[in-house]
Amino acid sequence: MTTPEVLVHRDQATLAAAVAARLVTRIVDAQSASGYATLCLTGGRIGTASLAALAASPARDAIDWSALHLWWGDERFLPAGDPERNETGAREALLDHVPIPAENIHAVAAQVPGLDVDEAAARYADDLLRASRPEDHAPVPSFDVCLLGIGEDGHVASLFPQQPAVHETERGAVGVHGAPKPPPERVTLTFPAITASREVWILGSGAGKADSVRLALSDAGRIQLPAAGARGRERTLFLLDEDAAASIPTKLRRLASP
Numbered sequence: 499m500t501t502p503e504v505l506v507h508r509d510q511a512t513l514a515a516a517v518a519a520r521l522v523t524r525i526v527d528a529q530s531a532s533g534y535a536t537l538c539l540t541g542g543r544i545g546t547a548s549l550a551a552l553a554a555s556p557a558r559d560a561i562d563w564s565a566l567h568l569w570w571g572d573e574r575f576l577p578a579g580d581p582e583r584n585e586t587g588a589r590e591a592l593l594d595h596v597p598i599p600a601e602n603i604h605a606v607a608a609q610v611p612g613l614d615v616d617e618a619a620a621r622y623a624d625d626l627l628r629a630s631r632p633e634d635h636a637p638v639p640s641f642d643v644c645l646l647g648i649g650e651d652g653h654v655a656s657l658f659p660q661q662p663a664v665h666e667t668e669r670g671a672v673g674v675h676g677a678p679k680p681p682p683e684r685v686t687l688t689f690p691a692i693t694a695s696r697e698v699w700i701l702g703s704g705a706g707k708a709d710s711v712r713l714a715l716s717d718a719g720r721i722q723l724p725a726a727g728a729r730g731r732e733r734t735l736f737l738l739d740e741d742a743a744a745s746i747p748t749k750l751r752r753l754a755s756p
């Protein structure tokens with residue numbers, strides 16, 4: 499588990515642009531080192547704004563889109579195309595605007611009659627397992643970057659405080675029932691999947707996130723505060739705007755765009 503580094507940007511738009519710029523560099527570096535890159539996406543406002551900033555950046559052309567594989571940290575179990583699905587947001591913000599092959603987009607199955615959330619999660623866990631390599635030592639591929647939003651309650655992906663999913667130690671993805679934030683049924687990566695990532699980037703924007711960000715950087719337990727357990731093998735970054743960083747001790751933060 500790596501010790502988090504905290505970078506603070508002046509506002510949400512600057513944070514989104516900075517995340518987009520970092521993604522270009524990280525993806526291009528991974529592609530030149532191993533031929534391809536693996537990125538795990540998040541839903542939520544700042545996650546989707548960062549994808550839109552990437553779509554708007556001329557630097558996006560530096561990415562070899564045919565050598566990028568995309569997964570999701572969580573998905574809301576809703577019909578295909580539902581505006582609340584994280585996949586829909588990512589497609590509208592970025593994926594519909596770049597030449598990424600359809601087979602590189604590993605979305606969670608959408609809700610259809612006869613498919614329940616646990617079966618959708620089992621299919622996603624199987625897809626992840628098939629994409630993992632022995633050197634990943636995990637039931638999932640090691641993501642070069644795992645992007646995670648953070649909730650007011652400290653959830654990441656759809657790992658909500660004290661819900662059964664936070665106790666999973668084997669499977670890479672599980673179904674969620676009764677999530678405290680709508681919709682109640684979701685599919686989420688588990689801690690074994692998230693902590694196998696090379697880098698975990700937690701994105702926080704807005705005053706509503708200030709308390710959960712502070713606790714995620716404290717010694718809170720991951721069962722009570724899942725964001726406190728989201729750490730990468732090589733690097734953990736908290737990429738925040740001023741409002742989300744308002745409650746953390748000054749010595750922890752580095753001002754990236756004052």
Ligand SMILES: O=C1O[C@H](COP(=O)(O)O)[C@@H](O)[C@H](O)[C@H]1O
Pocket residue numbers: 540541542543544545571572573574584646647648649650654655656679
């Ligand atoms: O429900 C979810 O919420 C979080 C945070 O979203 P935000 O809009 O408050 O930033 C998100 O990270 C997660 O992927 C999503 O399913």
